[in-house]
Amino acid sequence: MGDELEFKISTGLKDIIGKDLITDEFIAVFELVKNSYDAFAKNVIIIIEDDKLIISDDGKGMSLDDLKNKWLFVAYSAKKDNSEDINSLDKNESYRDIIQERKHYAGAKGIGRFSSDRLGKLLTIKTKNNYSTNLEELKIDWSRFEKNQKNTFETVKVNHSTITNNGVKFPENSNSGTILEISNLYNVWDRTRILALKHSLEKLINPFSDNNDFNIEIICNRELDNDKNGFYKSGRDKKGKKYFDRDKVNGLIKNAILDILELKTSQITFKISKGEIETKIIDRGELIYHIKEPAKDFQIIENLQIDLYFLNRSAKHNFSLKMGIQPIHFGSIFLFKNGFRIQPFGEKGDDSWGIDFRAQQGYNRFLGTRNLFGRVSISTDNLEQFKEVSNREGGLIETPGYHELINAFDLAHRRLERYVVGVLWGEGFRKQKYFGDDSDKAAQYRLELSTDKDSDNLEIVKSNLGSKLDFIQIIKSLSSNKDIKIIDFNKDFIDLVNEKIDDTQLKFISDLKDIADKTDDYKLLNKVNDIENSFERLKKEKENAQKKAIEEERKRKEAEAKVIKEEKARKEAENKAKKEEEKRIKAELDTLKKEKERALADLAKLKAEQKAREEKEKNKDLSDKLIIETKKTQYLTATRKTLSDDAEQLVHSIDLYVGNASTYVNDLLISNIDEQTKSKIYSIKNNIDKAIKVSQIIIKSNFDYKYTSQRINLPGYIKEYLEGIDLSRGNVRIETKNVFEKFALINPIEIDIVFDNLVSNSIKAKAENIIVEFIKSKTKLEIYYYDDGIGVSEILLKNPDSIFELGVRDSKEKGSGIGMYDAKKRITNLKGSINFIGNNIKLSGASFKIVL
Secondary structure (H helix, E strand, O other), X not given: OOOOOOOOOEOOHHHHOOOOOOOOHHHHHHHHHHHHHHOOOOEEEEEEEOOEEEEEEOOOOOOHHHHHHHHOXXXXXXXXXXXXXXHHHHHOHHHHHHHHHOOOOOOOOOOHHHHHHHHEEEEEEEEEOOOOOOEEEEEEEHHHHHOOOOOEHHHOOOEEEEEOOOOOOOHHHOOOEEEEEEEEEOOOOOHHHHHHHHHHHOOOEOOOOOOOOXXXXXXXXXXXXXXXXXXXXXXXXXXXXXXXXXXXXXXXXXXXXXXXXXOOOEEEEEEEEOOEEEEEEEEOOEEEEEEEEEOOOOXXXXXXXXXXXXXXXXXXXXXXXXXXXXXXXXXXXXXXXXXXXXXXXXXXXXXXXXXXXXXXXOOOOOOOHHHEEEEEEEXXXXXXXXXXXXXXXXXXXXXXXXXXXXXHHHHHHHHHHHHHHHHHOOHHHHHOXXXXXXXXXXXXXXXXXXXXXXXXXXXXXXXXXXXXHHHHHHHHHHHHOOOOEEEEEOHHHHOOOOOOOOHHHHHHHHHHHHHHHHHOOHHHHHHHHHHHHHHHHHHHHHHHHHHHHHHXXXXXXXXXXXXXXXXXXXXXXXXXXXXXXXXHHHHHHHHHHHHHHHHHHHHHHHHHHHHHHHHHHHHHHHHHHHHHHHHHHHHHHHHOOOOOHHHHHHHHHHHHHHHHHHHHHHHHHOOXXXXXXXXXXXXXXHHHHXXXXXXXXXXHOOOOOOOOOEEEEHHHHHHHHHHHHHHHOXXXXXXXXXXXXXXXXXXHHHHHHHHHHHHHHHHHOOOOEEEEEEEEOOOOEEEEXXXXXXXXXXXXHHOHHHHHOOOOOOOOOOOOOOHHHHHHHHHHHOOOEEXXXXXXXXXXXXXXXXXO
């Protein structure tokens, strides 16, 4: 047999079971307060100073032996092996009553003491029990455990002192207790943080407990003035904000939620005790039903109580008025084990019960956390089945006991939900079609229920036929279960004597009989008989009324048929007389028509002869004039010339010489010369281009070249100019769109040259179609130019502004790289702008936007 070895415990364990495990400072305080509770303290005082947090209690305290063998024994729990209170029961009579009331412990892992490591670096413990006259003191520097993880836990020493004749006072001047003084705090405990701690501690102890004998008080002297100054007799501050006791830092921590739950609303109490389940639903102070059944499906749970409250709109409003916080921000359904809260159940945004996930599947069919408030409280010694995860924010470990707990909650939740959604909201009779296919009737009863949402009583619901029928179905379902014993239920919901029930609702009377039989309720059976007799009476009255209505309908139809027959005979006689009169009149009209046609024919003949003679005289002169005017119009339209032949030839010569000069200037512009010279050459080119344009215009029209700027309708002018280009260039088609009137004082030659450049580039890019579109704005004219050429190359697309730079040309095209630069210059001089807006915008080629 080999040697036996043993574990060594690194000082790093301190972090694992301390601040790494307790990640929330409020949870850390919870754990320390729970230790006070388990020490049978009735009072805990939390004192907060600038860099110190003191937690003192009046519990049974600890002896030196307790400190050595329990507190300093890592992960050991005397609560778990039932050795914690043996001495207390034998020797300390003052704790007998407390121990009998508190049958269970809040903690049992033996690591809660390390929570102080989450709060501060230094911990001083002062403790004393009833059997000692001395005070025991420990001083722990948690940072000493962090210096070297190779050190074992027991090598880091803890300073101990025994103090005699000490002046230390425990709460309520108790002779025993424990004081934890935590200093070198890691966080600043300002007013906001302290209030957050207070609001968290409000929910630490089960507010529904029968023995609520555990008090927690916060003292922070620096906040006393703020507490006083924040409150006035009116209960409001200077800004009109209402203050509540929970907004004070100092004082006892009170859980006011019990007062809130006195609101009249729908609620269920679900208990498991001694192998039996007891369920009671109460709505606005009235019993709905009370049942008992064996807890066959719950073998692990011994003592459980669930209280759920449905918060209607009125309850939510009153909750906020009393608490100063909306229910959804306070929390929903909390879980308490042995009197202490288990995180994170009930926290805002938490869905540990799984009801929000289910509620998302059907609006108005399920109750989620927004509609519910309450608690689930379990008392147990079975710590293995209902064990918290070591991380105190993680809830319970998923054991068979945990799953029984969830199943119990689901049963309570769905019973309340079935009543609220089915009876109060009308989803039950809508879904089950109690009124057959008469959707209007179902809608009418559901509309009546909408006025009940803020009511303090049940009168509207109890008088609603749909709700009554759905309640009967609930009771029938419960009574059909052999394991369920119905203790009592609300009889007002089954009163159908005065209801107008038709044949489709006969089954509900049968259901009531079943309920009466299974519950041995003779009074109910008598009432059902009354309902049945009433129904039979109403049925006979309805049948008689129907027979009478049928007879009256038969007589009415016979009378109507007689009137129709007489009316038909009268109309036939009138029609016969009318036809004879029409026949006579028609014969007379035919005779008159023939005579008129003959006279008109004679008159037309005479007029035709006269007109023929007159036209013969005029035709010769008109024919000659028409021929002359037609030839003149055709000539002027084709040429539009206003110059003599000699003048026209002269202008052509000028055009030729100036055009040659423009070519030479273009070559200079793209040569390697300085910017100043290039600017002067561009000015020369500008004037040459204008001269060329003037020569072209003079040949074709009577353009007045004395005025460079003219007031013109710019869209109309551009349209006419482009139409001229379209006619002269057969290889491209130009279309203008959205032409409207927009007058401007402008030199039209500048516009001509800009569009000459654009069209020239489009033709070089092999475009066959060009679209020019005008857009109107308040002070500007926007012109969009599109072509279907090959577009701008990928290189220029990376820097589209370079298109307008001098000498830059697309490698796909032939040209000097001056045209777009020139167009940009001219548009800029006109206080406008021109931009390339991309390829494939409206046509497949390039697109430009001009703003003038």
